[in-house]
Amino acid sequence: MSIGRRMRARVAGSAAVVIAVVGAVTGCTDDDSTVPSDPAALVGNTYLSSQVNGPQIPGGGPLVLAFTKGQLSANAGCNGHGGSVAFDGDTMTTGNLVGTMMACPPPRDGADRWVSNLLGSPLTWHLDDQTLTLSRGDQQVTLVERQNRPVVGTRWQVTALVADDAVSTSAALRKSEPYFEIADDGRLSGSTGCNRMTGTAQVDGDRITFSPIATTRIACDPETTEVERTVLAALDGAATVEVDGDDMSLTNVAHGDVGLRLKAADGS
Structure with missing residues (x-):
């Protein structure tokens, strides 16, 4: 065989090796794409x-x-x-x-x-x-x-009250729409459903520690006053929270049978 023919044969052989390697790599990539999710x-x-x-x-x-x-x-x-x-x-x-x-x-x-x-x-x-x-x-x-809403910076509106381990709602609760919001600097603002409320809150994971909350002094009807009483009792001291998407459950640490159910709402 002439030198020219031997060189052409070597080039063809090298090309075949390259093609085989590329095919093997491509095959591995295809196999990886079919690996089931965990x-x-x-x-x-x-x-x-x-x-x-x-x-x-x-x-x-x-x-x-x-x-x-x-x-x-x-x-x-x-x-x-x-x-x-x-x-x-x-x-x-x-x-x-x-x-x-x-x-x-x-x-x-x-x-x-x-x-x-x-x-x-x-x-x-x-x-x-x-x-x-x-x-x-x-x-x-x-x-x-579904992504969980952050505790801080979200306006949380009360949708149900927890008292004596019973979860309840009422026309007075739906009408009064109590809520609270914790700012980045820890300041708390909101409404008890009857009065405006202010204070501070420290958020640490799934635990919130509320400072004593100050409210205005407007007198409300008995049903709305009862809503206010439960809201303030739930926000008295430390509470644990569990966020699931736009929903949050809040349970008072000192009184585990008192709490709130809340939903993220747009501020007004």
């Missing part, structure tokens, strides 16, 4: 549907899914459902779900059946950062992780 990343998080392809949620939803270790809870606008959940690669399977039995007006009365149909058979699942996708056949539900 179900542990779902634990402790809540996801809200942002897009539904296929049968739509009666009443518009959204579908809310919350994951704990080995458990899932679901709500699409009517009753809450809960049960076990298991993962096998990219397949998610729920066990028998147990739900509440509240009657809901149309069209939300069909939301529970929609949830049962969605979760009644195994689903393909994928988690991409904060986006969870569930699919089966032509049906696909895209959900986005």
Whole structure:
């Protein structure tokens, strides 16, 4: 074989090696893209549907899914459902779900059946950062992780009162709309539902320590005065809080049977 032919053969052989290496690298990349998501990343998080392809949620939803270790809870606008959940690669399977039995007006009365149909058979699942996708056949539900509102800088409106371990609401509470907001410098402002209130609060993780709160001295009707009494009792001293998206539960440390349920609201 001539020198020219030997050189051409070596070049062709080197090109084949390069092509083989590139093909191997490309193949690894494709394989990595199919690696299932880690179900542990779902634990402790809540996801809200942002897009539904296929049968739509009666009443518009959204579908809310919350994951704990080995458990899932679901709500699409009517009753809450809960049960076990298991993962096998990219397949998610729920066990028998147990739900509440509240009657809901149309069209939300069909939301529970929609949830049962969605979760009644195994689903393909994928988690991409904060986006969870569930699919089966032509049906696909895209959900986005719900982010917790910060305790500081959010206006928290009272939606229910906790007294003697009982959670209650009333027309007086809905009408008076008590709220509080803690500024970055720790100053507290708000309304008891009857009077304006001011003070300071120190936030440390899931614990808030309130200074003695000062209020104006307006006299209100008995029902609204009772709302004010419970609000001030809950904000007396230290309290623990648990934030879930736009909702917050507050429990007084000294009196564990007294507390508030609050929702993030736009300031006015």
